[in-house]
Amino acid sequence: MKKTPGGIFSITVLIYLLAGCTTSNEGNIMGLSENEIETRLDKLPTSLTSGDLFNTSILEPTQLFDNLYFVGYVSVGSFVITTSEGIILIDTMWTPYDAEHVIVPGLKELGLNPEDIKSVIVTHGHSDHYGGAHYFEAKYGATILMGKDEWNYIHDPKAPVLTDPFGNFSTEIPLPDTYTQVTDGEIIRLGNANLTVLATPGHTPGGLSLLIPVTDNGEPHMVAVWGGTGLPDTKEENQNYLHSLNYFQNIANKKGVDASISNHPFSNNLIEKMNALKNREFNQSNPIVTGNKAFNEYIDNELRINVKNKLSSFK
Numbered sequence: 001m002k003k004t005p006g007g008i009f010s011i012t013v014l015i016y017l018l019a020g021c022t023t024s025n026e027g028n029i030m031g032l033s034e035n036e037i038e039t040r041l042d043k044l045p046t047s048l049t050s051g052d053l054f055n056t057s058i059l060e061p062t063q064l065f066d067n068l069y070f071v072g073y074v075s076v077g078s079f080v081i082t083t084s085e086g087i088i089l090i091d092t093m094w095t096p097y098d099a100e101h102v103i104v105p106g107l108k109e110l111g112l113n114p115e116d117i118k119s120v121i122v123t124h125g126h127s128d129h130y131g132g133a134h135y136f137e138a139k140y141g142a143t144i145l146m147g148k149d150e151w152n153y154i155h156d157p158k159a160p161v162l163t164d165p166f167g168n169f170s171t172e173i174p175l176p177d178t179y180t181q182v183t184d185g186e187i188i189r190l191g192n193a194n195l196t197v198l199a200t201p202g203h204t205p206g207g208l209s210l211l212i213p214v215t216d217n218g219e220p221h222m223v224a225v226w227g228g229t230g231l232p233d234t235k236e237e238n239q240n241y242l243h244s245l246n247y248f249q250n251i252a253n254k255k256g257v258d259a260s261i262s263n264h265p266f267s268n269n270l271i272e273k274m275n276a277l278k279n280r281e282f283n284q285s286n287p288i289v290t291g292n293k294a295f296n297e298y299i300d301n302e303l304r305i306n307v308k309n310k311l312s313s314f315k
Protein backbone atom coordinates (compact mmCIF):
# COMPACT_ATOMS: atom_id res chain seq x y z
CA MET A 1 0.00 0.00 0.00
CA LYS A 2 1.23 3.44 -0.88
CA LYS A 3 1.81 5.77 2.05
CA THR A 4 -0.23 8.94 1.97
CA PRO A 5 1.01 12.12 3.66
CA GLY A 6 -1.78 11.52 6.20
CA GLY A 7 -0.39 8.08 6.86
CA ILE A 8 3.08 9.48 7.46
CA PHE A 9 1.62 12.09 9.80
CA SER A 10 -0.21 9.36 11.76
CA ILE A 11 3.02 7.41 12.10
CA THR A 12 4.74 10.52 13.42
CA VAL A 13 1.97 11.10 15.97
CA LEU A 14 2.04 7.44 16.96
CA ILE A 15 5.78 7.59 17.56
CA TYR A 16 5.27 10.59 19.86
CA LEU A 17 2.50 8.82 21.74
CA LEU A 18 4.41 5.56 22.07
CA ALA A 19 7.51 7.38 23.23
CA GLY A 20 5.52 9.52 25.66
CA CYS A 21 6.28 12.99 26.92
CA THR A 22 8.82 13.81 29.55
CA THR A 23 6.97 15.56 32.35
CA SER A 24 8.46 18.90 33.20
CA ASN A 25 9.41 18.25 36.84
CA GLU A 26 11.37 15.09 35.94
CA GLY A 27 13.72 17.19 33.86
CA ASN A 28 14.05 19.99 36.41
CA ILE A 29 17.53 19.54 37.76
CA MET A 30 16.90 21.85 40.74
CA GLY A 31 14.00 19.66 41.87
CA LEU A 32 11.48 22.51 41.69
CA SER A 33 7.82 21.75 42.29
CA GLU A 34 5.39 21.79 39.37
CA ASN A 35 4.01 25.10 40.65
CA GLU A 36 7.43 26.71 40.73
CA ILE A 37 8.17 25.42 37.23
CA GLU A 38 4.85 26.76 35.99
CA THR A 39 5.61 30.20 37.45
CA ARG A 40 8.85 30.29 35.48
CA LEU A 41 7.29 29.02 32.25
CA ASP A 42 4.35 31.46 32.56
CA LYS A 43 6.82 34.33 32.09
CA LEU A 44 7.64 33.06 28.57
CA PRO A 45 5.56 33.81 25.47
CA THR A 46 2.93 31.16 24.72
CA SER A 47 4.19 31.02 21.15
CA LEU A 48 7.44 29.60 22.59
CA THR A 49 6.06 27.28 25.28
CA SER A 50 3.42 25.76 23.02
CA GLY A 51 5.69 25.66 19.96
CA ASP A 52 8.04 23.08 18.49
CA LEU A 53 11.05 24.42 20.37
CA PHE A 54 9.50 23.26 23.67
CA ASN A 55 8.17 19.93 22.37
CA THR A 56 9.90 17.31 24.52
CA SER A 57 8.30 14.25 22.91
CA ILE A 58 11.04 11.73 22.31
CA LEU A 59 11.54 10.69 18.70
CA GLU A 60 12.50 7.14 17.84
CA PRO A 61 16.33 6.95 17.70
CA THR A 62 17.21 6.72 14.03
CA GLN A 63 20.15 5.66 11.92
CA LEU A 64 20.48 8.28 9.17
CA PHE A 65 23.57 6.92 7.40
CA ASP A 66 26.04 4.07 7.91
CA ASN A 67 27.97 6.25 10.35
CA LEU A 68 25.48 8.94 11.48
CA TYR A 69 22.51 8.68 13.87
CA PHE A 70 19.94 10.93 15.57
CA VAL A 71 18.65 10.75 19.14
CA GLY A 72 16.45 13.32 20.84
CA TYR A 73 13.22 15.26 21.16
CA VAL A 74 11.09 16.94 18.51
CA SER A 75 12.57 20.22 19.80
CA VAL A 76 16.26 19.39 19.80
CA GLY A 77 18.52 16.37 19.65
CA SER A 78 22.03 15.07 19.18
CA PHE A 79 23.79 13.59 16.20
CA VAL A 80 26.03 10.61 16.75
CA ILE A 81 28.98 9.85 14.47
CA THR A 82 30.46 6.38 14.71
CA THR A 83 34.11 5.89 13.82
CA SER A 84 36.66 3.07 13.97
CA GLU A 85 37.93 4.56 17.25
CA GLY A 86 34.79 5.59 19.06
CA ILE A 87 31.87 8.00 18.92
CA ILE A 88 31.70 11.73 18.29
CA LEU A 89 28.56 13.34 19.70
CA ILE A 90 27.28 16.58 18.21
CA ASP A 91 25.40 18.63 20.81
CA THR A 92 23.94 17.34 24.05
CA MET A 93 20.35 18.65 24.38
CA TRP A 94 19.01 20.78 27.28
CA THR A 95 20.20 19.16 30.50
CA PRO A 96 22.19 16.37 32.20
CA TYR A 97 18.76 14.70 32.58
CA ASP A 98 18.38 14.64 28.79
CA ALA A 99 21.88 13.21 28.48
CA GLU A 100 21.14 10.40 30.91
CA HIS A 101 17.51 9.69 30.02
CA VAL A 102 17.34 10.41 26.29
CA ILE A 103 20.78 10.33 24.66
CA VAL A 104 22.28 7.37 26.55
CA PRO A 105 19.19 5.09 26.20
CA GLY A 106 18.87 6.24 22.57
CA LEU A 107 22.41 5.11 21.84
CA LYS A 108 21.77 1.76 23.51
CA GLU A 109 18.58 1.28 21.51
CA LEU A 110 20.64 1.84 18.36
CA GLY A 111 23.09 -0.83 19.48
CA LEU A 112 25.79 1.73 20.33
CA ASN A 113 27.80 1.93 23.53
CA PRO A 114 27.85 5.31 25.34
CA GLU A 115 31.21 4.29 26.86
CA ASP A 116 32.60 4.75 23.33
CA ILE A 117 31.89 8.51 23.31
CA LYS A 118 35.29 10.15 22.91
CA SER A 119 34.43 13.70 21.82
CA VAL A 120 31.48 16.02 22.15
CA ILE A 121 31.21 18.93 19.72
CA VAL A 122 29.08 21.77 21.06
CA THR A 123 27.88 23.75 18.06
CA HIS A 124 26.92 26.76 20.15
CA GLY A 125 26.43 28.13 23.61
CA HIS A 126 22.68 27.92 24.13
CA SER A 127 21.66 25.45 26.79
CA ASP A 128 19.60 23.30 24.39
CA HIS A 129 22.95 22.37 22.80
CA TYR A 130 25.44 22.27 25.70
CA GLY A 131 23.13 21.19 28.58
CA GLY A 132 24.35 17.58 28.69
CA ALA A 133 28.01 18.29 27.92
CA HIS A 134 29.17 18.19 31.54
CA TYR A 135 27.46 14.82 31.99
CA PHE A 136 29.45 13.22 29.15
CA GLU A 137 32.67 14.81 30.35
CA ALA A 138 32.16 13.61 33.93
CA LYS A 139 30.69 10.16 33.24
CA TYR A 140 32.59 9.03 30.14
CA GLY A 141 35.66 11.30 30.11
CA ALA A 142 34.62 12.80 26.76
CA THR A 143 36.57 15.76 25.41
CA ILE A 144 34.40 18.83 24.89
CA LEU A 145 35.18 20.63 21.63
CA MET A 146 34.08 24.24 21.26
CA GLY A 147 35.04 27.54 19.72
CA LYS A 148 36.94 29.85 22.09
CA ASP A 149 34.44 32.69 21.76
CA GLU A 150 31.65 30.27 22.61
CA TRP A 151 33.47 28.94 25.66
CA ASN A 152 33.73 32.54 26.84
CA TYR A 153 30.07 33.14 25.97
CA ILE A 154 28.74 30.29 28.16
CA HIS A 155 30.75 31.80 31.05
CA ASP A 156 29.66 35.37 30.32
CA PRO A 157 27.38 36.64 33.12
CA LYS A 158 25.91 39.17 30.65
CA ALA A 159 24.79 36.48 28.18
CA PRO A 160 20.99 36.09 28.00
CA VAL A 161 19.53 33.61 30.51
CA LEU A 162 17.34 31.03 28.75
CA THR A 163 14.54 29.06 30.40
CA ASP A 164 14.16 25.48 29.14
CA PRO A 165 10.94 23.41 28.87
CA PHE A 166 11.62 21.91 32.32
CA GLY A 167 11.81 25.32 33.99
CA ASN A 168 15.59 25.29 34.37
CA PHE A 169 17.42 28.58 33.91
CA SER A 170 20.50 28.18 31.71
CA THR A 171 22.55 29.57 34.62
CA GLU A 172 21.57 26.44 36.63
CA ILE A 173 22.92 24.00 34.05
CA PRO A 174 26.37 22.61 34.96
CA LEU A 175 29.06 23.67 32.50
CA PRO A 176 31.88 21.41 31.33
CA ASP A 177 35.01 21.76 33.47
CA THR A 178 37.40 22.02 30.52
CA TYR A 179 37.32 22.15 26.76
CA THR A 180 39.52 21.77 23.72
CA GLN A 181 39.42 24.75 21.42
CA VAL A 182 38.56 24.18 17.78
CA THR A 183 39.14 26.82 15.15
CA ASP A 184 37.73 27.75 11.77
CA GLY A 185 38.60 25.29 9.02
CA GLU A 186 39.90 22.67 11.41
CA ILE A 187 39.43 19.01 10.53
CA ILE A 188 38.36 16.90 13.49
CA ARG A 189 39.73 13.40 13.09
CA LEU A 190 38.84 10.30 15.06
CA GLY A 191 39.61 6.90 13.61
CA ASN A 192 38.36 6.85 10.03
CA ALA A 193 36.24 10.02 10.45
CA ASN A 194 37.21 13.54 9.47
CA LEU A 195 34.75 16.35 9.71
CA THR A 196 35.26 20.00 8.91
CA VAL A 197 34.48 22.67 11.46
CA LEU A 198 33.60 26.17 10.28
CA ALA A 199 33.33 29.19 12.57
CA THR A 200 29.94 30.75 11.84
CA PRO A 201 29.29 33.55 14.33
CA GLY A 202 25.93 35.32 14.20
CA HIS A 203 23.33 33.23 16.04
CA THR A 204 25.85 33.38 18.91
CA PRO A 205 29.35 34.93 19.05
CA GLY A 206 31.35 31.73 18.49
CA GLY A 207 29.07 29.12 16.97
CA LEU A 208 30.28 26.29 14.76
CA SER A 209 28.85 24.66 11.66
CA LEU A 210 29.93 21.26 10.38
CA LEU A 211 30.51 19.33 7.19
CA ILE A 212 30.39 15.59 7.80
CA PRO A 213 31.46 12.93 5.30
CA VAL A 214 29.07 9.96 5.59
CA THR A 215 28.26 6.82 3.64
CA ASP A 216 24.90 5.32 2.77
CA ASN A 217 25.24 1.59 2.11
CA GLY A 218 28.86 2.39 1.32
CA GLU A 219 28.11 5.28 -1.05
CA PRO A 220 29.75 8.57 0.03
CA HIS A 221 27.77 11.75 0.74
CA MET A 222 28.53 15.06 2.45
CA VAL A 223 26.18 16.32 5.17
CA ALA A 224 25.96 19.96 6.26
CA VAL A 225 24.93 21.05 9.75
CA TRP A 226 24.22 24.79 10.01
CA GLY A 227 25.07 25.51 13.64
CA GLY A 228 22.46 28.05 14.74
CA THR A 229 19.31 28.82 12.81
CA GLY A 230 17.37 31.43 14.80
CA LEU A 231 18.11 35.07 14.05
CA PRO A 232 19.92 37.15 16.67
CA ASP A 233 18.74 40.55 17.97
CA THR A 234 21.14 43.26 16.87
CA LYS A 235 22.03 44.59 13.43
CA GLU A 236 25.70 43.70 13.89
CA GLU A 237 24.88 40.11 14.92
CA ASN A 238 22.61 39.72 11.89
CA GLN A 239 25.35 41.08 9.62
CA ASN A 240 27.66 38.44 11.11
CA TYR A 241 24.98 35.80 10.54
CA LEU A 242 24.67 36.73 6.86
CA HIS A 243 28.45 36.79 6.41
CA SER A 244 28.75 33.36 8.06
CA LEU A 245 25.93 31.96 5.95
CA ASN A 246 27.66 33.06 2.72
CA TYR A 247 30.95 31.60 3.93
CA PHE A 248 29.34 28.31 5.00
CA GLN A 249 27.47 27.91 1.70
CA ASN A 250 30.63 28.54 -0.30
CA ILE A 251 32.75 25.97 1.55
CA ALA A 252 29.87 23.46 1.68
CA ASN A 253 29.50 23.65 -2.10
CA LYS A 254 33.26 23.21 -2.57
CA LYS A 255 33.05 20.06 -0.44
CA GLY A 256 30.12 18.73 -2.48
CA VAL A 257 27.35 18.90 0.12
CA ASP A 258 24.28 16.91 -0.93
CA ALA A 259 22.39 16.65 2.36
CA SER A 260 21.58 19.05 5.17
CA ILE A 261 20.33 18.28 8.67
CA SER A 262 19.41 20.37 11.71
CA ASN A 263 19.64 19.31 15.32
CA HIS A 264 16.26 20.98 15.73
CA PRO A 265 14.52 18.11 13.91
CA PHE A 266 11.22 19.97 13.46
CA SER A 267 13.08 22.31 11.09
CA ASN A 268 14.33 21.46 7.61
CA ASN A 269 11.88 18.48 7.53
CA LEU A 270 14.16 16.11 9.42
CA ILE A 271 11.25 14.36 11.17
CA GLU A 272 9.49 13.72 7.87
CA LYS A 273 12.74 12.52 6.30
CA MET A 274 13.41 10.17 9.22
CA ASN A 275 9.93 8.69 8.87
CA ALA A 276 10.50 8.23 5.14
CA LEU A 277 13.80 6.54 5.96
CA LYS A 278 12.03 3.99 8.17
CA ASN A 279 9.71 3.11 5.29
CA ARG A 280 12.48 3.07 2.72
CA GLU A 281 12.49 0.17 0.30
CA PHE A 282 15.74 -1.64 -0.43
CA ASN A 283 16.25 0.01 -3.85
CA GLN A 284 15.22 3.56 -2.82
CA SER A 285 17.68 6.38 -2.26
CA ASN A 286 18.19 7.89 1.18
CA PRO A 287 15.49 10.58 1.70
CA ILE A 288 17.96 12.72 3.64
CA VAL A 289 20.11 13.06 0.52
CA THR A 290 18.14 15.76 -1.27
CA GLY A 291 21.04 16.93 -3.43
CA ASN A 292 23.23 20.00 -3.74
CA LYS A 293 20.52 22.08 -5.41
CA ALA A 294 18.09 21.53 -2.51
CA PHE A 295 20.83 22.49 -0.04
CA ASN A 296 21.37 25.78 -1.88
CA GLU A 297 17.62 26.41 -2.09
CA TYR A 298 17.36 25.95 1.69
CA ILE A 299 20.18 28.44 2.24
CA ASP A 300 18.96 30.92 -0.40
CA ASN A 301 15.20 30.74 0.01
CA GLU A 302 14.89 30.25 3.75
CA LEU A 303 17.94 31.23 5.77
CA ARG A 304 19.28 34.09 3.60
CA ILE A 305 15.87 35.61 2.90
CA ASN A 306 15.06 35.56 6.64
CA VAL A 307 18.25 37.30 7.68
CA LYS A 308 18.05 39.84 4.85
CA ASN A 309 14.47 40.69 5.84
CA LYS A 310 15.57 41.20 9.41
CA LEU A 311 18.52 43.35 8.34
CA SER A 312 16.24 45.56 6.26
CA SER A 313 14.13 46.20 9.37
CA PHE A 314 17.09 48.01 10.99
CA LYS A 315 17.25 50.74 8.32
Ligand SMILES: [Zn+2]
Pocket residue numbers: 124126203228229230
Ligand atom coordinates in the same frame (compact mmCIF):
# COMPACT_ATOMS: atom_id res chain seq x y z
ZN1 LIG B 1 20.66 28.55 19.70
